[in-house]
Amino acid sequence: MEVVKQPVPDIQREPRKKFWTPHRKEALIGWLFLTPEIIGMLFLNVFALGFSLYLSLSKWDLLTGVKGIEFTGFDNYVKLFHDPTIIQAVKNNLIYMILTVPIPIAIALVLAVLIQNSVFFKDYFKVAFFIPYISSIIAVAAVWSALFHPSLGPINQFLMDIGISNPPKWLVDPKTSLLSIAIISSWASLGYTIIIYMAGLTNISNEMYEAADIDGAGPLKKFFSITIPMLRPTTFFLLITMLIGSFKVFDVIAYLTEGGPNNSSMVLVYRIYEEGFVYHNMGYASTISWLLFGIIGIITALTWKMRNED
Amino acid sequence: MQLIRKNMSKAIITVFMGALSIVFLIPLVWMVSAAFKYEKDVMRFPIQWIPEKINVAYNFKTVWMGKVPFYEFYFNSFKIAIITTIITLIISSMSAYALTKINFKGRNFVFLGLLSFMIIPDQATLIPRFLLVRWFGLYNTHAAIIFMSMFSIYFTFLLRQFMIGISDEFVEAARIDGAGHVKIFLSIMVPLCKPVLATVAIIKFIWTWNDYQNPLIFLLDRDLYTIPLGMTLFRDDFTNNYAIMMTAAVSAIIPLLIVFIALQKQVINGIALGGVKG
Numbered sequence: 001m002e003v004v005k006q007p008v009p010d011i012q013r014e015p016r017k018k019f020w021t022p023h024r025k026e027a028l029i030g031w032l033f034l035t036p037e038i039i040g041m042l043f044l045n046v047f048a049l050g051f052s053l054y055l056s057l058s059k060w061d062l063l064t065g066v067k068g069i070e071f072t073g074f075d076n077y078v079k080l081f082h083d084p085t086i087i088q089a090v091k092n093n094l095i096y097m098i099l100t101v102p103i104p105i106a107i108a109l110v111l112a113v114l115i116q117n118s119v120f121f122k123d124y125f126k127v128a129f130f131i132p133y134i135s136s137i138i139a140v141a142a143v144w145s146a147l148f149h150p151s152l153g154p155i156n157q158f159l160m161d162i163g164i165s166n167p168p169k170w171l172v173d174p175k176t177s178l179l180s181i182a183i184i185s186s187w188a189s190l191g192y193t194i195i196i197y198m199a200g201l202t203n204i205s206n207e208m209y210e211a212a213d214i215d216g217a218g219p220l221k222k223f224f225s226i227t228i229p230m231l232r233p234t235t236f237f238l239l240i241t242m243l244i245g246s247f248k249v250f251d252v253i254a255y256l257t258e259g260g261p262n263n264s265s266m267v268l269v270y271r272i273y274e275e276g277f278v279y280h281n282m283g284y285a286s287t288i289s290w291l292l293f294g295i296i297g298i299i300t301a302l303t304w305k306m307r308n309e310d
Numbered sequence: 311m312q313l314i315r316k317n318m319s320k321a322i323i324t325v326f327m328g329a330l331s332i333v334f335l336i337p338l339v340w341m342v343s344a345a346f347k348y349e350k351d352v353m354r355f356p357i358q359w360i361p362e363k364i365n366v367a368y369n370f371k372t373v374w375m376g377k378v379p380f381y382e383f384y385f386n387s388f389k390i391a392i393i394t395t396i397i398t399l400i401i402s403s404m405s406a407y408a409l410t411k412i413n414f415k416g417r418n419f420v421f422l423g424l425l426s427f428m429i430i431p432d433q434a435t436l437i438p439r440f441l442l443v444r445w446f447g448l449y450n451t452h453a454a455i456i457f458m459s460m461f462s463i464y465f466t467f468l469l470r471q472f473m474i475g476i477s478d479e480f481v482e483a484a485r486i487d488g489a490g491h492v493k494i495f496l497s498i499m500v501p502l503c504k505p506v507l508a509t510v511a512i513i514k515f516i517w518t519w520n521d522y523q524n525p526l527i528f529l530l531d532r533d534l535y536t537i538p539l540g541m542t543l544f545r546d547d548f549t550n551n552y553a554i555m556m557t558a559a560v561s562a563i564i565p566l567l568i569v570f571i572a573l574q575k576q577v578i579n580g581i582a583l584g585g586v587k588g
């Protein structure tokens with residue numbers, strides 16, 4: 001009896017008295033500081049992903065209200081893999097990726113090295129190449145829509161002037177619409193890629209180049225055996241962000257071609273937009289969203305694996 | 311001798327790169343020159359870089375005070391971009407402070423959680439976001455766009471990177487003096503972070519100003535339109551009147567150019583910071 005009586009009151013009193021220990025106070029304040037961001041993330045990511053997964057397994061015309069949601073299992077996913085515009089969109093996304101990632105990265109690398117080491121007025125070049133990136137992409141798209149005008153546009157007038165009688169029709173021709181979009185986006189984002197590379201270049205120590213100088217290495221040799229290998233982390237960063245970015249292309253296409261002509265510039269995000277906000281098929285639009293999410297997940301995983309194997 | 315040769319090659323490359331940069335900027339030069347022209351002169355070839363007949367007053371009057379009123383889009387864009395930027399600064403800097411200077415269990419868990427959300431593309435959650443906005447009764451309001459863009463994990467990470475570099479001793483010394491976290495955050499951390507906060511503010515402002523997708527999805531009424539969305543109206547109302555369209559494009563870009571040229575160091579360094587460390 002005695003043994004029980006003595007310790008019990010102590011144990012019960014202690015936690016009540018010291019509930020707000022400095023540790024707990026600190027934790028409470030920490031969570032309070034994080035609350036706005038966490039609430040935002042719960043709504044916009046956690047809830048949104050869960051709800052989108054549910055919708056992707058349902059058929060729902062927005063206009064019928066919440067009651068109209070009809071659970072249909074994997075029907076949408078089956079439809080997805082037999083939908084010719086989706087197959088076309090994935091194909092276009094892949095072509096667009098090939099056009100807008102490796103070539104701009106290579107061009108930006110060369111320009112960044114030249115600007116960093118071999119020009120006067122370095123600041124001018126930084127700014128000049130960066131201006132399109134900060135300019136409104138829609139305003140820039142409007143400019144290019146005029147430049148690319150098939151008969152009156154300055155580009156084709158110039159091409160005809162130098163003797164090309166049948167210049168490409170750019171945005172209005174199924175054969176060249178996606179290429180035109182790729183040119184516009186690459187032009188607009190080149191400055192960003194250059195700036196990232198220039199930041200990477202400042203991290204390479206001069207000693208390596210000096211040592212190479214002593215060995216009598218020429219500029220090309222130095223570029224290939226010092227600059228490129230030392231920039232690998234930067235290249236990796238650009239590769240992963242640009243690969244993912246290429247799958248998110250939307251603005252220029254929504255403004256200039258709406259996926260046309262004849263689906264030649266149709267991409268997944270535009271398809272989500274069209275299915276959801278033009279045709280109100282929220283279920284199927286969510287299914288396409290999950291396809292997009294899946295593809296981006298695969299790209300992220302593959303590039304990570306690539307890096308770790310290096 | 312070697313120095314002269316080095317400078318010679320540098321000069322040659324500068325000339326070559328200068329020419330390249332001009333070719334690169336031609337679309338924007340053409341845009342500005344078109345904004346000065348009469349409609350019929352815009353597409354004349356060879357291009358008149360400096361127009362013979364100038365119609366700039368009419369063009370700007372039509373764009374700014376015409377039936378598609380640019381001043382309204384301007385006002386809307388400024389309002390949304392400024393409010394969004396301020397809220398983003400508050401939310402992201404508070405999170406970054408908690409993630410670096412407040413010691414508690416679960417901090418790393420939150421950090422990893424946020425990190426993993428970064429791979430979720432906005433576009434994949436477009437549909438549920440739209441439904442959320444409708445259920446909150448925010449559809450067709452500026453609040454919808456602000457709500458969609460005010461949370462930014464990217465900037466939280468940028469600020470976190472910067473705050474890691476600030477010695478914990480500042481915080482510990484203030485704690486010993488009896489200051490609470492709110493006070494330390496406001497009177498020590500915020501002033502120390504001024505340069506990076508300025509960078510975040512400029513970049514966020516530019517991105518929000520240029521956003522097309524959110525206004526396209528969440529706004530219905532013309533008088534709520536932002537500038538990028540307003541550009542669509544010009545395209546529809548002035549088809550083939552490229553003088554008007556280019557005047558609108560110039561008007562859309564000018565504030566960004568002013569911000570950028572005045573603060574280019576912060577913008578460029580901020581972008582580079584995100585690329586190297588983020």
